[in-house]
Amino acid sequence: MKFSTRAIHVGYDNAGHNRSVMPPLYQTSVFAYDHVGEAMPYVYARSGNPTRSALEDCLASLEEARYGLAFSSGMAAIDAVLRACLKPGDEVVALADLYGGAYRLLTQVMEPAGIKVRFVDLSNPHQLESAITPATRLLWLESPTNPLLGLVDITALSAIAHRHSVKVAVDNTFATPYLQRPLALGADIVVHSATKYLGGHSDVLLGLVAVSDDKLYQDIRFVQNAAGAVPGPQDCFLTLRGIKTLALRxxxxxxxxxxxxxxLSRHAAVAKVFYPGLPAHPDHELAKRQMKRYGGIISIKLRDDSREAANRFAQRLQLFALAESLGGVESLVNHSYTMSHGSMPAQRKAELGIVEGGLRLSIGIEDIEDILADLEQALRE
Incomplete structure (x- = not known):
């Protein structure tokens, strides 16, 4: 089956559910045994729920993986992967240009627990060779990155990591499995904040992980069950509903x-546009090889590189809401310096090029002429 068909049909067979066309919401915390010691597919909702299973199976199919796992948020998914793959004394090499929440988790939760973190510019894959040590167990990537839309060569980096017996995890939230499938490019683990494009309607908080390796699945599944950061059936249902229209959206x-x-690249008020679909983007050729299309996120740097100018632009927008998230049907604007990367130290933001006059735009599915008109009036002097 092709992608759009799998997004609608895989993970659910209505024969066992009174022929309901949509997966039912199993709004229960427990499942009854017939007798003591019986082997049951579902016993307690933290360990499994049929609505959640449908979502996990669907995600696995879309990422061309054997297994899917659902979590209560994207950060819970990242946390479970890190805990499953690392123990005190281990090292993780992480992409330097990283989502602020992931940076905070690595530096303020994992490092105090005895995990060493190395942040490395991986725009040149050969930089990875010198960063790996005998203690390195995991390579953590985003592509495209948040918020500066850089790409890394997943295939080349995975090959280098695997030569050193290092697992590779890729946050695929920006691209979604419709535009990019990291496992097919060589990665071992794919992570999503399904709150974003997979859910697609800004009404759910959920994280997803996809893997094909049996041991990795069992290790992450153990953390999922033991720690219990699992989504409820309503959130799983909403995400399944969103995935059905993922390709269209x-x-x-x-x-x-x-x-x-x-x-924006031709507008006098904009100093720089970060979007891999532009021929001038340094990773444009890599994006053409690695992605189906270039995604719906754009970051900009205003010519007036001040927080006041960024705020003035955001306040003038009519269609774009000023909000933390992305990937919904509506257009959103994010001030990365104070919002998505607010917890990152100022010096670190300066090193990465995350500036006060920078903004991340999540381009929605409104009529394009209305979007352009809104941006034009907001940028007007």
């Missing part, structure tokens, strides 16, 4: 973002 997000990136 992503094509519209990409159509609109490509138009917006072109418009």
């Amino acid at each position: 992503m094509d519209r997000h990409c159509d609109n973002a490509e138009r917006v990136a072109d418009f």
